[in-house]
Amino acid sequence: VADPEIKTRTLSDTDFDKPSDDRYFEDYKVGAVYEYGTVNVSEDDILEYARRFDPQKIHIDPEFAAAGPFQGLIGSGWHSAGIAMRLLVDHYLSQVGSLASPGVDEVRWATPMRPGDELRVRVTIADARVSKSKPDRGIVSSHVELINQDGGRPVSLKATNFLLLRNPA
Amino acid sequence: VADPEIKTRTLSDTDFDKPSDDRYFEDYKVGAVYEYGTVNVSEDDILEYARRFDPQKIHIDPEFAAAGPFQGLIGSGWHSAGIAMRLLVDHYLSQVGSLASPGVDEVRWATPMRPGDELRVRVTIADARVSKSKPDRGIVSSHVELINQDGGRPVSLKATNFLLLRNPA
Numbered sequence: 001v002a003d004p005e006i007k008t009r010t011l012s013d014t015d016f017d018k019p020s021d022d023r024y025f026e027d028y029k030v031g032a033v034y035e036y037g038t039v040n041v042s043e044d045d046i047l048e049y050a051r052r053f054d055p056q057k058i059h060i061d062p063e064f065a066a067a068g069p070f071q072g073l074i075g076s077g078w079h080s081a082g083i084a085m086r087l088l089v090d091h092y093l094s095q096v097g098s099l100a101s102p103g104v105d106e107v108r109w110a111t112p113m114r115p116g117d118e119l120r121v122r123v124t125i126a127d128a129r130v131s132k133s134k135p136d137r138g139i140v141s142s143h144v145e146l147i148n149q150d151g152g153r154p155v156s157l158k159a160t161n162f163l164l165l166r167n168p169a
Numbered sequence: 170v171a172d173p174e175i176k177t178r179t180l181s182d183t184d185f186d187k188p189s190d191d192r193y194f195e196d197y198k199v200g201a202v203y204e205y206g207t208v209n210v211s212e213d214d215i216l217e218y219a220r221r222f223d224p225q226k227i228h229i230d231p232e233f234a235a236a237g238p239f240q241g242l243i244g245s246g247w248h249s250a251g252i253a254m255r256l257l258v259d260h261y262l263s264q265v266g267s268l269a270s271p272g273v274d275e276v277r278w279a280t281p282m283r284p285g286d287e288l289r290v291r292v293t294i295a296d297a298r299v300s301k302s303k304p305d306r307g308i309v310s311s312h313v314e315l316i317n318q319d320g321g322r323p324v325s326l327k328a329t330n331f332l333l334l335r336n337p338a
Contacts, residue, residue, distance in 0.1 A: 002224030
C-alpha cells in the first residue's frame with residue numbers, strides 16, 4: 001500500500017466530477033485547472049532522497065550548503081518531481097483508465113526546494129484528443145507546477161498521458 | 170553521506186582525464202561517450218520508491234501488475250530517472266564545478282524497468298559552450314540513456330548543466 005503518512009486533498013474550488021476509480025479520458029476537459037496538496041518537506045526527507053539518488057553536497061551536506069549560493073540545503077530536483085507525481089497519482093490520474101506515459105517535457109527547476117517548504121501541485125489540462133491509431137484511448141497533455149508557500153516553483157513540467165475512453169466510438 | 174550500498178564504476182574504455190573533484194567545463198568534450206554502472210534493481214527497491222512517490226497499482230501491486238499489459242511489476246519512471254541521476258552524480262558531474270541545473274528535456278520512458286534489471290547509464294556530450302552573459306561558466310548539454318541488460322532504455326533525457334570554467338578568460 002501507499003505510504004499512509006501523505007494525506008492531501010483538493011485545494012481548488014472545483015475538481016473532477018468522477019472519482020479516480022471511475023475516471024476516463026472524457027473527464028479531462030481542456031482548460032480545467034486543479035490544485036492538490038499540501039505536502040510538507042523536511043530536512044530528513046531531503047537528506048533521505050538525496051543520499052540514495054542525488055548525493056551532491058548541496059543536497060546532503062547542510063554545512064557545505066549553508067556556505068554556498070543558496071545559503072542552505074536544497075532538495076534534489078528529482079525529489080521535487082517525485083513529490084509532484086505523488087500528488088498527481090493521489091488526485092489527478094485515473095486508477096482505472098491510466099495507461100503508461102511515454103514521457104514528460106520541459107522539466108524546469110526554477111526555485112530551490114528547501115526544508116520546511118509547504119508544497120501544492122497545480123495542474124492545467126492543456127490538450128486532450130482521441131488517438132487516431134488506437135480509438136479506444138486518448139492523449140491528455142497537462143502542465144504541472146509544484147508551487148511553494150511563496151509562489152515559487154520547485155518543479156514544473158509538461159506531461160503526456162494515455163487514458164482509456166469510457167465510451168469508445 | 171551517500172548510500173554506500175551503491176558501488177559502480179566506469180564501463181567504457183575511456184573516461185574523463187580529471188577526477189570529479191578536479192573537473193571543470195573544459196573537461197566536457199563534445200562527442201565524448203561514457204558509460205557507468207551497473208545498478209541492480211530489486212522488487213523491494215521498486216515497491217519502496219513507488220509506495221512513497223508513485224503508488225499506482227502497476228508499481229505497488231505485483232498481483233495486479235501480473236494480470237496487466239506488462240505481465241508483471243514495473244518501476245516508476247521517476248525511479249528510473251533517480252537511478253540514472255545517481256550514476257551521473259557518482260561519475261559524470263563535477264564535485265567542484267557543478268552549478269544548479271535549470272532542467273531537463275525530452276524525458277522518455279521507452280522500456281519498462283523490471284525487478285532484476287541490471288542498469289547502466291550512457292551519457293553523450295552533445296554540446297558545450299561558454300556562457301555569453303556569465304563568462305566564468307559554461308553550458309553542457311548531455312544525452313542521457315539508462316540501458317538495461319537487453320539494450321532497452323527505461324529512461325532517456327536531455328540534460329542541461331552549468332559548470333564553472335577552470336580557467337575563465
